[in-house]
Amino acid sequence: MSNNMRLTLKIWRxxxxxxxxxVTYKLDNVNEHMSFLEMLDVLNEQLIANREEPVAxxxxxxxxxxxxxxxxIDGRAHGPMKGTTTxxxxxxxxxDGETIVIEPFRxxxxxxxxxxVVDRSSFDRIIQSGGYVNVNTGQAQDANAIPIEKDQxxxxxxAAACIGCGACVAACPNASAMLFTSAKVSHLALxxxxxxxxxxxxxxxxxxxxxxxxxKCSNVTACEAECPKEISVGNIARLNxxxxxxxxxxxxxx
Amino acid sequence: MxxxxxxxxxxxxxxxxxxxxxxxxxxxxWFTKFLVSSIGQKFIMSLTGIFLMLFLIVHLLGNLQLLNDxxxxxxxxxxxxxxxxxxxxxxxxxxxxxxxxxxxxxxALWQQNKASRxxxxxxxxxxxxxxxxxxxxxxxxxxxFIFILLHMWQFWFQMKFGTLPAxxxxxxxxxxxxxFTPVAAAxxxxxxVLFYVVSMVVIAFHLWHGFWSSFxxxxxxxxxxTPLIKIVGVAYAVLIPxxxxxxxxxxxxxxx
Ligand code: HEM
Ligand code: SF4
Ligand code: FES
Numbered sequence: 421m422s423n424n425m426r427l428t429l430k431i432w433r434x435x436x437x438x439x440x441x442x443v444t445y446k447l448d449n450v451n452e453h454m455s456f457l458e459m460l461d462v463l464n465e466q467l468i469a470n471r472e473e474p475v476a477x478x479x480x481x482x483x484x485x486x487x488x489x490x491x492x493i494d495g496r497a498h499g500p501m502k503g504t505t506t507x508x509x510x511x512x513x514x515x516d517g518e519t520i521v522i523e524p525f526r527x528x529x530x531x532x533x534x535x536x537v538v539d540r541s542s543f544d545r546i547i548q549s550g551g552y553v554n555v556n557t558g559q560a561q562d563a564n565a566i567p568i569e570k571d572q573x574x575x576x577x578x579a580a581a582c583i584g585c586g587a588c589v590a591a592c593p594n595a596s597a598m599l600f601t602s603a604k605v606s607h608l609a610l611x612x613x614x615x616x617x618x619x620x621x622x623x624x625x626x627x628x629x630x631x632x633x634x635x636k637c638s639n640v641t642a643c644e645a646e647c648p649k650e651i652s653v654g655n656i657a658r659l660n661x662x663x664x665x666x667x668x669x670x671x672x673x674x
Numbered sequence: 675m676x677x678x679x680x681x682x683x684x685x686x687x688x689x690x691x692x693x694x695x696x697x698x699x700x701x702x703x704w705f706t707k708f709l710v711s712s713i714g715q716k717f718i719m720s721l722t723g724i725f726l727m728l729f730l731i732v733h734l735l736g737n738l739q740l741l742n743d744x745x746x747x748x749x750x751x752x753x754x755x756x757x758x759x760x761x762x763x764x765x766x767x768x769x770x771x772x773x774x775x776x777x778x779x780x781x782a783l784w785q786q787n788k789a790s791r792x793x794x795x796x797x798x799x800x801x802x803x804x805x806x807x808x809x810x811x812x813x814x815x816x817x818x819f820i821f822i823l824l825h826m827w828q829f830w831f832q833m834k835f836g837t838l839p840a841x842x843x844x845x846x847x848x849x850x851x852x853x854f855t856p857v858a859a860a861x862x863x864x865x866x867v868l869f870y871v872v873s874m875v876v877i878a879f880h881l882w883h884g885f886w887s888s889f890x891x892x893x894x895x896x897x898x899x900t901p902l903i904k905i906v907g908v909a910y911a912v913l914i915p916x917x918x919x920x921x922x923x924x925x926x927x928x929x930x
Contacts, residue, residue: 430797442797495798521798528792593809594787596712626711635790636712636783639887640808654895660713661893667708 425450425511428519429463435534436473442521452512456499457482457489459511476535484508484648487583490590491536492523497587497646505585505648525586527595529632540586542632543600547584549628550621551604553613566612576610579603581649588643588651594635599643601629602659603651609662619666626663713891715783720891722776723884729769730877730914740921746854751845753853757833777819784812807883814880821873832856861925870922874915881911 426448434440447466450459457479464474480488489506493499499509514520522536530538568576580603588599605622608614614621637656644653666672708714736756739749756762801809832838833853840849860866885907889895894903 432797440794492796492798495796495800523796523798526792526794526796528790532794593791593805595790595792596787598712626713630712633790634712635787636716637891638783638787638808638811639883639890640805642802642805645802653890654897654900657890657893657895659893660716660891663711663713664717664893667704667711667714673704 423449423451425452425514425516427459427514427517430519430521431475431536432523433475433535434524434532435476438535440532450511450514452510452514454511455482455507456491456493456509456511457507476533476537478537479507482507485583487585490525490538490540490585490587492525492590494521497525497590498585498648502645503648503650505583508648525590527586527589527634529595529597529634530586530589538586540584542634543584543586543597545632546597546601546625546628547604550617550624551608552617553608554616555613568611572610576607579607579610579651579655582607582647582651583649585648587646587648589634591642591646592635592637593640593642594638596637596643597629597632597634598637598656598659599647599651599653601625602653602655605662606655606658609658618662619670619672622659622662622666623670623672626659715779716891718779719776719783720888722772722779723888725769725772726776727881727885727888727910729772730918734914734917737918737921740854740857741924746841746852746858747843748845749854749857750841750850750852751843753833754843754846754850773819773822777815780812780815807879808887811880811883814876817873817876818880821869821876824869828860829853829857858925858929861922862929864926867922867926871919874919877918878911878915881915882908885910 426446427450429445429447430442431445432440433443445463445467447459447463450462454462457477460475460477467474478488478490480486482489484505484507487505489498491498491506493506493509498504498506499513501509501513524530524532524536525538525540526532527538529542530540532538582600582603584600586597586600589595589597592599605625608621609618639653639656641653644651709718736749736752739752740746742748756766807814833851838851838853838856841852841854842849861870886904889900889903889907
């Protein structure tokens with residue numbers, strides 16, 4: 421086990437004594453089996469030992485399912501590996517002596533709170549505006565009570581894999597939240613349980629997305645390339661279709 | 675029927691009255707809401723873009739008449755037809771409006787998107803090679819717009835308001851304006867030919883992304899047909915501008 425990787429980190433610091441600037445740190449005891457976040461833990465221990473303010477970054481599950489970790493690493497949301505969250509990125513993908521630039525997600529709708537932590541509550545408000553289904557209360561229904569065609573269920577499941585991390589926004593030159601919103605709309609629009617609010621949902625989620633100040637999709641597809649769950653831009657086409665149909669063809673007049 | 679707790683309460687209190695709310699808004703409300711929404715603005719880009727792409731085909735068919743080595747006979751007959759047929763004249767006004775709308779909406783989106791990205795930029799940017807056109811649609815569009823302005827000044831304005839000499843053509847029994855002569859003159863100018871060819875390359879990049887993008891924006895994707903749309907898009911983006919560019923090159927190198 422090699423415990424001697426040396427790295428130079430250029431990390432965005434913002435808040436406290438930092439006005440919003442890159443600060444360079446050296447680490448000389450990085451283990452290749454560490455995850456990227458464990459590497460940052462080591463840095464923070466070193467900073468605390470030196471009585472310096474540790475770097476603020478977000479994490480929770482550390483197993484790629486919660487969507488809390490973020491970071492733009494050398495210009496790429498969640499780092500260089502395809503279909504991988506930052507917490508699942510391992511230091512074996514880096515070489516001894518490398519310099520790594522670490523920045524927060526940048527978008528007007530994701531303001532920086534401190535260092536590498538951004539406020540992603542705009543995503544919560546998009547979900548609140550329509551990302552739900554109404555169900556009858558009482559005993560839970562049998563899981564297979566409503567038959568769903570297998571491919572359809574599979575496609576809904578692929579969309580449901582979105583962990584709401586915001587990497588799509590971070591990667592998009594327009595800071596558009598279309599991949600996220602389209603995943604949420606698709607997941608419910610493909611299932612019979614989502615039919616009740618189908619039109620209302622897409623109208624309100626897009627309205628909220630616009631209100632939050634996210635950009636307008638230019639179909640660049642950088643989102644799909646960086647998404648840790650490899651959500652397809654086919655969902656964006658579905659969102660467009662659902663929205664155009666709901667706007668122009670629904671009986672809703674306001 | 676599934677109803678939320680909130681709705682069911684309001685239903686109960688209202689059940690003696692009409693459940694469906696009376697529409698409180700008129701046509702312009704939902705329609706303008708759609709047009710100013712993110713997807714609505716892109717909808718405008720897509721429809722105007724598709725109209726412009728169809729127009730380019732018609733325009734190319736006309737320009738190809740220039741390749742007939744007939745001293746401009748077919749070309750001049752064609753330009754007469756295009757400027758006198760009432761249907762075509764109507765469509766041409768629609769076309770001018772479309773260009774302006776597409777350009778205006780495109781620049782507006784560009785500015786809105788810059789604002790959404792925010793004031794602080796990434797220190798390191800990772801741009802995949804397939805994103806070079808799509809990330810620069812506005813710059814490509816601005817070059818196309820300049821080309822269109824110059825192009826209109828040079829040929830369209832001359833045709834409409836200039837004092838072009840009249841010539842006889844076989845297709846009509848009366849003389850028509852001779853646009854062929856100024857076109858041939860322009861195409862013997864090295865700088866104009868260069869500018870023209872570069873502009874066609876710019877249009878090719880714009881459509882390399884734009885063709886597929888316009889379908890995606892309308893929500894027209896399909897597992898079976900999207901791969902085909904992408905292939906047709908690339909073919910269109912390469913072949914149509916290339917065919918336009920060939921004409922001045924032929925004039926410059928073989929007729930000058
Ligand atoms: C021959 C002329 C032109 C054609 C055929 C054309 C075609 C297209 C098409 C098909 C799209 C894709 C629409 C979509 O993504 O849904 C597009 C996008 C765009 N066009 Fe054009 N265009 C032309 C001229 C222009 C001009 C003159 C400008 C601006 C000055 C312009 C600016 C843009 C911009 C900014 C976009 C990207 C919009 C976005 O995705 O956010 N285009 N164009
Ligand atoms: S679509 Fe992908 S990148 Fe965007 S929030 Fe969902 S998981 Fe993250
Ligand atoms: S910390 Fe949960 S996905 Fe990375």
